[in-house]
Amino acid sequence: MHARFLYPLGFGILATGLWEVLWRALRIPLWILPAPSGVMLKLYSMREYVWPHIRVTVIEVLAGFVIAFVLAITIAALVIFFEQLGWVLLPYIVIVRTIPILAIAPLLLMWFGFGLWPKIAVVILISFFPIVINAIRGLRSTDYRIMELMDSVSATRMQVFLKVRTRASLPLVFAGLKIAITSSVIGAVVGEFIGADTGLGYLIINASTRLDTELLFSAMVLLAALGLSLFGLVAAAERCFVFWGHQEST
């Protein structure tokens, strides 16, 4: 395996080992902090029970992320074509971003019911912003000399958009997507805190009210794994689409 992956993996194993050793040496009570071994055993013994919760959270994250993506890209493209639309929308995009989710949580439940949709709505609210801001910036990030070149052959705005802007925007679009995908995981969990009977967020609330620290940490391990995998997928897509080497090194 590549050092790029071995290093953080090695660090994780070391840190977990140290935690295990200290936990045993200091005889830390379970209700304060569980041991890694305990968390792993819990996870293994409850794998059947945990599975549907993972599935629900993944669905919420992906659905919200994809909808936010489509919305954000559409709006960014419209803003490129109709600058005044950007003037109108941008303040409201910022305002929506600053809405405290918990404040409108009861409303979301009222509007969308108790199922997946209020959680998906929270994911959209949280991940829309970084995508739209970066996409607009990316679509505008074209070299002025390329624009002069396009001007010299009387290219239409549509041609400039399709042949230059879309591809030129990708490095920044992916920067936005990386922030958005991790925010989406947070969004889904927060959405589940508001009111849910499944999902990893529900599991966390449930475990913490019962002081089941091993289950609590199990859920957090699963969330971490989910966030890492999704981030990895976006980063892999970035390497694939932005092959000319200006992508960030994350």
Place this chain on the structure above:
Amino acid sequence: MAGATGGVGAPGGPIVRLEGVGLHYRTANGDLLEAVRKADLEIVPGEFVSLIGPSGCGKTTILKLISNLLAPTQGRILVQGEPPSEAKRRRQFGFVFQDSVLLPWRTVMENATLLLEIVGIERDRMTSKVTELLGLVGLRGFEGRYPHELSGGMRQRVSMVRALSLDPAILLMDEPFGALDEMTRDRMNMELLRIWEATGTTIVFVTHSIPEAVFLSQRVVVMSARPGQIKEIVPIDLPRPRQVQVKDSVPFIGYTRRIRDLINGMGE
């Protein structure tokens, strides 16, 4: 090549004509900045003319004026006997900038055909046209490479092919080799002359290098700064086709010294 000399202007007349051209930029804080003052210049079809002068004397501005990226605030410009906007509409201008400004996600071939795609030329004709030009600049076999896989000199060659792809009557080059090392620059100079002879294109060439200007041009336009003005036009009478050895000749050195003195304000 077709279109290189074909124009609407009177036969034998200048292809580019600047008559008392002036340009004021409006700066960000609203002031007017006089970038070019009373420029008179006539360029005949097929000519190779260089613009040289201190930084900020308005060389790039003059290229933009000729190609209708800017409109003059005084005077008049004619290209092929018409306003530059007409020549632009007929796609008579090709551009090469200091760095190649290629699209990094497009291969050499795709970059070279970019403008042809915009204009809407069918793929077969596009490919054969560009393949011919890539051969002319020695890039056969590199069609599938991406810009980041090329050297600076090769990238600039692609940029030249892109500029030539529409058979422009006038090629505007803004310090095209300024970012290259000296050896590459010398090679590119020879190649540019070969291309110029093969295509018959009129070339307006901006440079900071006096020897480069003397080596390439039929006439060197020396400019002075603040405000940008044409100080003198120096005809270069050296044997063609040019050989590198000419750079060691007495007349060559005489020209470079004369132009240097003009730029330093000792020529009057």
